[in-house]
Amino acid sequence: MGAAGRGPGASLKYILRAGIFCIAITGAWIAPSGQVAAQQIPVNSVSIEGNARIGDAAILSRAGIVPGQPISAGALNAGVQNLVDSGLFESVDITPRGNGLTITVVEYPTINRINFEGNRRINDDVLAAAINSNERRVFNPAQAERDATLIAEAYSSEGRLAARVTPTIIRRSDNRVDLIFEIFEGDNIEIERLSFTGNRVFSDRRLRRVLETKQAGLFRAFVRSDTLVADRIEFDRQVLRDFYLSRGYVDFRTNSVNAELTEERDAYFLVFDVQEGQQFRMGEITVTSELPQVDGEVYRDAVDTRPGAVYSPTLIEADIARMERQAIIDGVDFLRVEPRITRDERNLTINVEYVLSRGPRVFVERIDIEGNTTTLDQVIRRQFRSVEGDPFNPREIRESAERIRALGFFSNAEVNAREGSSPDRVIVDVDVEEQPTGSLSFGASFSTNDGLGFAIQFRERNFLGRGQELGLTLSTASDDRLYRLNFFEPAFLGRDVGFGLRLDIAESTSSTVTYDTDRGIFSPSLRFPIGANSRLDVNYTYEDAEMKDRGDDSDNGPIIGREILEGSRVNSSIGYKYTYDSRTTGIDPTSGYLFEFGQDFAGIGGDNTFVRTSAKVVGERKVFNEDVTLRATLEGGALNFSGGVNRAVDRFLLNSDIIRGFESGGIGPRDLSVTDEDPLGGNLFLAARFEAEFPVGLPEEYGITGGVFYDIGNLWDLSDVNLSGGNVVGESGSFRHVIGVSVLWDTPVGPLRFNFSDAIRKEEFDREQTFEITINTTF
Known part of the structure; x- marks a missing residue:
């Protein structure tokens, strides 16, 4: 393509002939300098040439010229400038002819096509959305230059600061041009x-x-x-x-x-x-009431922060929230809690006086929601604790905004309050921008126990815009296959109660046992929030489990053989689990703990009657200026059978998630009467895990950290199990002790963990595993 066809020269510049006013000022229109502005130019007729798209009337209107009426030189100058500024004309020429004017214009061409050349990192669709020029619209050189800047900024946000963009045109017939953005992307800096x-x-x-x-x-x-x-x-x-x-x-x-x-x-x-400055701690904390009907001591009891705690604005916010909840209980409207903070520089403490006073009587008039094209209004509204007609609480509105953002449904969410129909009314405006909430994940996993596995998972976090979560999973490893459907409704029947549904079909051919397992689970549940960090889950579970003879060279002992002959058996149970977790939502950012306690009661129909109890406590703290993470876990379970057949698929069978250093089913009671030495599981287990993770001195960009661990575990008790014909060992149990080191490698395809362990106390019949590698990721 020749330079004449694509050069950005004359086609990208305004062409305005300088002689327009030279002619006007010379000749018959010359006047003394003091009279130039007042000189009137006769306009008996106007002739317009060169316009194809823009009509004569539109040109005259923009120029401010009325045929038959004289015009001053200044007004004519302004009219010419208006035509130029309209962005419609490539050149404008006004020539006097007798008592008339001839206006000659050259219209900017229309854009036939917009192309991008040289772009590999950002595709055409993204770039087209970033610019303002459009096909079949008038070409404007200034806009093309601005669009080039926008494209360069898009590359800059990707780290390509050296990107250069040059707009050029190719002229076509019928006063059309192809607009081409030539892009040099440059290297990623x-x-x-x-x-x-x-x-x-x-x-x-x-x-x-x-x-x-x-x-x-x-x-x-x-x-x-x-x-x-x-x-x-x-x-x-x-x-x-x-x-x-x-x-x-x-x-x-x-x-x-x-x-x-x-x-x-x-x-x-x-x-x-x-x-950095100095670290301050909480000093004296007092509550003062300026309201005669409000007892400050009652609200002092609602303050949870204690002197000596490390100061944090989160502590203050939490105390205010508790006092405001106490005001709601007491029926005190418009209570305002103002924290008055004073610093004690000598002792490095922050003294806080909470002053209780009457806030302005302002009510929420209405809540307006805009921008939600998919998500229903009710999903956003239920994040507000206030509704129309309630007293206005600015802190509650801020917390509602955080809850809306935490949904993860929106790329941007702004919540603002403005004056309503009267000074004592407030309108809350919610402006959101939707973002994709569905995902299709392909995953891979590997462990020395289960081998290599793959998974496909579909997940929609905002199903049909109702805030519901729907998940479908297909997972397969060398020994296990799982097909799962999950559904969760966070506001069941419009209440602050969650409803969940789980459907599982699982098949296991694990090499650590001598039988195969088919299992189907149907489990609806309800979730009740109890506090900021705690909840209670109540569930019903229908489980159909079958132990099957593998049909190969595996040798089943008499105990496992009898349990296989039982065929398919059903457990029908109701259960609950209480959870308190402050690790991610707690006030202290350097420590937290998890507590779980649950029970399942089987015997509501089905073939078995039992109570299964499980409990877990996890404590975590960051030390040495948060470079080292310490973690301790205590976990246990108990199974009490009172009817039916107690089989291995019902009992606890420990894996490396419970105690490291052993194969899955590697500790606990075992039947030695056969070559394969069947692991039988147990009715009781207790395990403790202590670990530390720390940097190992390698450059951080390697993503490699280290760890040490010490695990203790025991699995025992075969009460209500028919042991006749077997040679059972380990029924009374003993604690195993394992020490080890870990190498953790954070890679883009998932976290790799290498565990090297040594069982310093074990039984002869245990099956030890001194090395384990695990990876789990989605991509």
């Missing part, structure tokens, strides 16, 4: 090193985990957050402040963020200059 100065308490490694911006590592082809993006840096400044503030460093600030190109100009060194 990564962040080679992300470091901090001024930090004394927390290491660079710990602070890097806080930021959304990441340092380039081994697998940078899979990473999108190791490039320099200005908006991301600003977000990181805020999350860094939140991190320190939640840990009591009230004077923390980021002095500057410096980005310096490497000598090769292919990467950045990014440095955060921070000032």
Whole structure:
């Protein structure tokens, strides 16, 4: 294509002849300088030439010219400028002819096609959505230049700061052009090193985990957050402040963020200059009431924060929320809790006085929701604890906004309050932007116990826009196959109660036992929230389980053989599980714990009658400035049979999730009367796991950390089991002790964990496993 056809020269510049007014000012229209502005130019007739799309009337209207009426030189100048500024004309020429004017225009062409050339990293559809020029619209060179800037910004957000975009045109017939954006993408400029100065308490490694911006590592082809993006840096400044503030460093600030190109100009060194300040703790906490009918001591009892705790704004917010709930119980409307904070610099404490007063009498007039094209209004409305007519509580509105964002249904959610129909009425505006909520995942897993497996999972978190979750899973490993349907309704019958449904079909041919298992499960459940961190699940479970002879060289002993002959048996049970979990939602960001306790009562129909009890306690704390994570777990279970047949598929069978260092079913009672030594499981088990995870000194971009662990476990008791004909060992049980080290490798395809273990106390009949590798991911 020749240069004349595609050059951006004359086609991308305004052409305005300078002689327009030279003619007007010379000749018959010359006047003294003081009279130029008042000189009237006769316009008896107007002739317009060159226009094809824009009508004569539209041109005259924009120019402000009325045939038959004189016009001043200044007004004519303004009219010409208006025509130029309209963006419709490539050139404008006004020539006087006698007592008339001739207006000659050259219209900008229309855009026939828009093409992108040279783009490989960002596809055409994304770029087309970023620009404002459109096909079959008038071509505007200034807009084309602005669009080129928008495209360059799109590449900049991807870390390609050297991207260049040049708009060019190819002229076609009928005053049409093809608009082409020639793109040079450039290389992706990564962040080679992300470091901090001024930090004394927390290491660079710990602070890097806080930021959304990441340092380039081994697998940078899979990473999108190791490039320099200005908006991301600003977000990181805020999350860094939140991190320190939640840990009591009230004077923390980021002095500057410096980005310096490497000598090769292919990467950045990014440095955060921070000032930590001193850590403050909670000092004296008091409650003062300015309302005669409100007893401050009652509300002091609602304060959960204690002196000596590390200061955090979250503590203050939690105390205010508890006092406001107490006000609702007491029937006190419009209670305002104002925290008055004073600093004790000598003792490094924050004294807090909660002042109870009467807030303004303002009510919620209505809640307006916009932008939800898929999600139903009711899904958003139920995130509000306030409804129309309730007293207005600004803190509650902020919390409602956080709950809406936490749904994960929207890319953006803004909640604002404005004055309603009167000063004592407030309208709450909710503006959301929908985002995709469905996913189709392909997964892979590997373990030394179950071998290599694959999984396909469909998940929709906002089914039919009702906020419901629907999941379908197909999982297969060398020894196990699972087909699962999950459904969860978070607001059953419009109440703050969740309804769940689980359907499972599972087949197991595990090599650690001498029989195959077919299992079908139907389990509806209800979930009741009890507190901010706790819930109660109530369920009914119908389970049809069958033990089957494998039909190969596996040798079943008399105990397992009798249980296989029982065929398919049904367990019909109701159960509950109480859960308290403060690890992710607790106030203390450095520690938390999980407590679970549940029971299943079988005998509501079915073939067996039993009570199965399980409990778990997990405690976790980050120490050494949060570089090391300590974790302790205590777990146990008990099965009490009172009717039916107690089979191995009903009893507990421990795997590496309970105690490491052994095969699945590797500890516990075992029948030695046959070569394969059938694992029988047990009615009781107890296990404790202690572990620590820590950096190993390798560069953080490798994603490798280390760990040590110490596990103790015991599985025993075969009460109500027919043991005749067998040679059973381990029925009374004994505690096994295992020590080991772990290597954890965080890879883009999933977290790899290598466990090297040694059972320092075990039984002769146990089946030890000194090495285990696991990976589990979706992609």
